[in-house]
Amino acid sequence: MTNEVNVVSNTRIDTPEAGSSNTVLADFFAFRRMITPVLIQVMFWIGVIVCVVIGIGLLISAGREAGLLVLLLAPLYVRIVCEIMILFFRMNETLTEIKNKLK
Numbered sequence: 001m002t003n004e005v006n007v008v009s010n011t012r013i014d015t016p017e018a019g020s021s022n023t024v025l026a027d028f029f030a031f032r033r034m035i036t037p038v039l040i041q042v043m044f045w046i047g048v049i050v051c052v053v054i055g056i057g058l059l060i061s062a063g064r065e066a067g068l069l070v071l072l073l074a075p076l077y078v079r080i081v082c083e084i085m086i087l088f089f090r091m092n093e094t095l096t097e098i099k100n101k102l103k
Helices: 021-029 036-061 064-102
Strands: none
Touching: 036 064
16 A cells, blocks of 8 residues: 555645635735745746846847857856755645645
């Protein structure tokens, strides 16, 4: 016999009115709903835009190799850093769902 828990969705299962605005607001103030993953996505896009601008600036001023290197590798680096940060929040959400299903 195995102790497996299948996590199917990201919806809250401990409240019947999971979509109502009162629940979302209550979850926000009780720190059950995280806003940081959304902020990380915004930071990602800002980082990509900054990388592209810097890469274009380097293409113009420093040369083709440096500019292309920044244009190709810097957004990839920003993506990896943001994915690592968001991974911790996804792990928290998944563990919370498992905990709620085991209740």
